[in-house]
Amino acid sequence: MISFWSARPPTDTKRNRADEDPYPPSPVLFDNDSRSMNALIAYPRKGPMTQGTIFTCAVAEDYLGCPTRGLVFTARCDIAHDKARVLNYLPIVSLDDWLHRDGRIILAQRLISETLGVMHGVLKDGGYSPAILDTEHPRAILDTLFPNGADGKLRQRFDRACGRFELASRCLSSRPSETLSVSLGHEAPKLREALCSELVHNNLGGFYFLRSIEPSGPDLGHVVLLREIQSVPLELALAVADGLSRELYESMCQSHPLLHNKLSIAPDDFAYPIGQVLSPHLEHLLQTFAWLFSRIGLPDPDKVYVAGLWNRQPTVISSSGHL
Numbered sequence: 001m002i003s004f005w006s007a008r009p010p011t012d013t014k015r016n017r018a019d020e021d022p023y024p025p026s027p028v029l030f031d032n033d034s035r036s037m038n039a040l041i042a043y044p045r046k047g048p049m050t051q052g053t054i055f056t057c058a059v060a061e062d063y064l065g066c067p068t069r070g071l072v073f074t075a076r077c078d079i080a081h082d083k084a085r086v087l088n089y090l091p092i093v094s095l096d097d098w099l100h101r102d103g104r105i106i107l108a109q110r111l112i113s114e115t116l117g118v119m120h121g122v123l124k125d126g127g128y129s130p131a132i133l134d135t136e137h138p139r140a141i142l143d144t145l146f147p148n149g150a151d152g153k154l155r156q157r158f159d160r161a162c163g164r165f166e167l168a169s170r171c172l173s174s175r176p177s178e179t180l181s182v183s184l185g186h187e188a189p190k191l192r193e194a195l196c197s198e199l200v201h202n203n204l205g206g207f208y209f210l211r212s213i214e215p216s217g218p219d220l221g222h223v224v225l226l227r228e229i230q231s232v233p234l235e236l237a238l239a240v241a242d243g244l245s246r247e248l249y250e251s252m253c254q255s256h257p258l259l260h261n262k263l264s265i266a267p268d269d270f271a272y273p274i275g276q277v278l279s280p281h282l283e284h285l286l287q288t289f290a291w292l293f294s295r296i297g298l299p300d301p302d303k304v305y306v307a308g309l310w311n312r313q314p315t316v317i318s319s320s321g322h323l
Contacts (some may be wrong), residue, residue, distance in 0.1 A: 005170065015054035040281050041215050044273035049087065049241050051076045052282040054213050057263045057271035059242075060225055064102055068093055068264065069213055070232075071224055073286060087237040090289070091232050092213060095221030097176075102223075103206070104171060104181035107195055111168035111188050118161040121145075126154050131309050138162045164188070199223065206292065208285050215277045232262050244271040 038304075044053050049072050058070030070089035078084040093101075107249065119138060120130040128145055139162055146155040167187055171180040185192040186226075198204040208224035232240070236259055239252065246265040253259045265271050310316060 018198055039278050040210070041212055041217075041275045042278055043215050044276045047241065048079065049159060049237055049273055050079050052277040053273050054092065054275040054277065055089075055240050055271060055273045057240075057265045057269060058089060058091050059261065059264050060228055061091060063091070063093050063097060066097040067095055069222070070230065070273070071285075072237075073289065085236065086231045087233050089232065090231060091225045091228050092210065093225065095209075096221055098207075098223040099185075100176040101269050102225075103195065103199075104184070106177070106204075107181060107184055107188070107191060108168045108172035110191050111164060111184065112172070112194070113186070114191065115161045115165040115168065119158060119165075122154055122158045122161065126151065138165055161164050184289075201290060207320075208288055210277070217275075224285065226292050233259065235259075236262055241270045241273060246270075 014091050016173055042052075049055060051072055051074060053072045055072070056067075058068045060066070060068045069092040069200070071092055071099045072087050072089045074084050074087045074089075079087070116133065119133060119141075123130045123132065123141075123145075126145065132145075133142060138158075142155070142158050142162055146158050148155070164187060167180075167184060171184045195204070199207060200209050206225070206227045208226055210222045210224060211219045213222050234254075236244075236252065239248070242262070244263070244265065246269065247269050249259075249263060249271070250263050263271050
């Protein structure tokens, strides 16, 4: 079972070939199962950034103050033939930061839905209409319909559901700095593990999981925000490829005010490429991104039509007299 709630920095038991070979291949991330190397990330090539390049000091909505990377997804041919005046990228955030922002919201909403389902069941078992939840607070329902001295088992079930509902509600409206998602994860381990599993297997819409973003970096996990498309002008992208300091960035912004807020460079930091996503992982990421924005929704078929479809078939009708 996949779990990141108590994630610890990995212990690398493999030898680094770079210590032995003066001309080693580009180091890549080792697979956690220790069976083979998982060629996910390589060192970036010298020169302009290209499709799949990961760079530092990017920006992302709702992740203010969090170290954010950028994944360039502009087509290679457009970059090579100078057809792109801007480079589009997708923000990448650490899994730890994601758990207290987007992950917190998803987990809280799922626990609220689950606890409301439990409350519905208890109300039905007690002979009451679940519709009362649409107008009354769960605690008021508990004190009114399941007071002390009433059916102990029903009260206990409803009371526990109330506590979990209240925790999820507090977490949903909390700030990331309060880290209430940690308590929520301990309270709902099955939902927590399901969320992590969906994310890692890239079955969670709008997000893409990368185990690492640097060839020799930690594998605590990072999340690509597929719905948040950002861009940097070509001039700024070329500067990042060479390594861009805060001082030089501010100087460029003075000459070109439109460059303001395109990057987030701390006073002692540099914006520069740190990795290159390799094939077929890059293609799979781009396929997931494209599918997210190319889905076509259709009306659901009529339930009555579906339910009677089998019995309306000519062979079924002709055979019914022989059964």
